[in-house]
Amino acid sequence: MAFLEIRNLVRKAGAVEILKGINIDLEKGGFLVLVGPSGCGKSTLLNAIAGLQQPTSGEIIINGQVVNDLHPAKRDIAMVFQSYALYPNMTVEENIGFALEMRGMPKTERAEAIRGVAKTLQIEHLLTRRPAQLSGGQRQRVAMGRALVRKPQVFLFDEPLSNLDAKLRVEVRAEIKRLHQTTHATIVYVTHDQIEAMTLATKIVVMKEGIIQQVGSPSDIYNRPANTFVADFMGSPAMNMLPGHIDGGMVHLTGGTRLPLPGTVSAAPAQGTEVLLGIRPEAVTDRSLADPSAKHLIDIEAPVELTEPTGSDMFLILRHGGEALTARVRAEVAVEAGQMISVALNLDKAVLFEKGTGQRIA
């Protein structure tokens, strides 16, 4: 049985349904990332798990116990907020110890617990300071310490990195991952950053408008997106979507190119089906960078509209059959806007979507 279960969770605000029947299972020690654009309901879902917002219907079960009617303090959870929510009038030590104090833990025990956590997070020298005297990264650590000290059954993170600058974000991200690996804590983590989702999660839930679009491992989500929304949302630059139709068991692109079925498709769709061929920029490369073990490498020629060197490699915006096609090539490839270039499409990595519904064809 799963450690955290969410059953048919619905939340309405007035007539608007913010969550439309959410079902999620998370095993003990799992790292679940809820990801989606703003307004998709991911924060509402997190708040419902925390008990800060009551669901309209449905159940939340932690470790076999239905917690719907339990006060947030009684659910044995800890939450790290986007703004860190450190109590400004208390020192770091008092901040970390507040929950323990509320539980009535004796002072000496409390001090010991605080010291232990401070040591783990390397914030021992900050214990007597107030939040206003800390940097962003230090505040973030204190916020994590406040969650850790309670040894909760489930950790909830609400976009904890979005207030940090880019460099610090990468550091803290690695730290959270390390923390998860050493403590084997069960974590639910909300973010709108797909890279955070990919790097941290053992399980990703992609949401849109209160509906789960796909649940799966990071590689599932990335390589086999359930629909065009997930394909577009995860990955940067976004997956290329080339329109076409099925003709004689081949994909006939609007530009006239005929391609074999992608490796992810098991049975050919009906003749004439309108489709979108989804292919990630890294599967559209110059020959020298292409995966040598790929079964279907198809070369196409296309004019270059724009070059975007990133340093490590280069993105090219090509024009193919009236559609923009992003390719990722080696940084050393000598090409300029306006020239023609030959790129290889790795069809093993491509996916096919039904045009009308946007669903992936398996």
Next chain:
Amino acid sequence: MSAPADSVSPGSARAARYFIYGALLVFALVYLTPLYVMLTTSLKSLDEIRGGDMMALPVAPSLDAWFRAWGEACIGVTCGGIKGYFWNSLKMVVPAVAISTLLGALNGYVLTKWRFPGHKIVFGMMLFACFIPFQAVLIPMARVLGILGMSNSTAGLVLVHVIYGLGFTTLFFRNYYEAFPDELIKSAMIDGAGFFRIFWRILLPSSGPIIVVTVIYQFTNIWNDFLFGVSFASGEGAPMTVALNNLVSSSTGVKEYNVDMAAAVIAALPTLFVYIVAGRYFVRGLMAGAVKG
């Protein structure tokens, strides 16, 4: 601005500065003149006052008038000075300020962090209380005090001032707590703190500036109030402001201007004291929440 900054010569900048400081000095003098006259007059003897020059410094400064005002001056038919009334005012103002501030804070807390259906209407009606003139509530208030058996008592005056002040204190605290992050409240809830614990441990300790603003505002208003004092308290129970009026307007015997002035300054001292002690927080508190961050 079309003119670049370097087109202003140092000379004209300095002239402008002199002009500004000069104007400020003149206004400061105008405002301070009455205080000067009050202080000097209170230190003069009656003979010297009758001698004429209001602006002159006292020839032989003496605190006689101050002691007379405090302990001997006749107010109405009793001649015990204003000290009794001073204590009356203090006994009224301290609980009234404390209670109205605390209730205002609690109201602000509920109206921002524990919102209930119709919270906007409740707040709107409380705001409305700020615009009701004193005179309009005199008779209903007298009736209520009569029913409660609190007329002509300090407790009754405290009640009146608390009720009248609630609109303002609620407004102050609501606006301050509006900018207070909700996440802190949520975090405290998860940590296991209840309604009052969050209020005492998280919210109130972070409310220093707005408490100062509210205390100054309420203290000044209640201490200086004359209308409620004269309407709901009389005789020995009257507050300072009423006693001062009775002292100054009593028409028997010689008019002792020096005693009147001394009594007036004594009456003004507590508010002055509050401003000096807490004033530097005042502007900070008024501006708090106006700018985010």
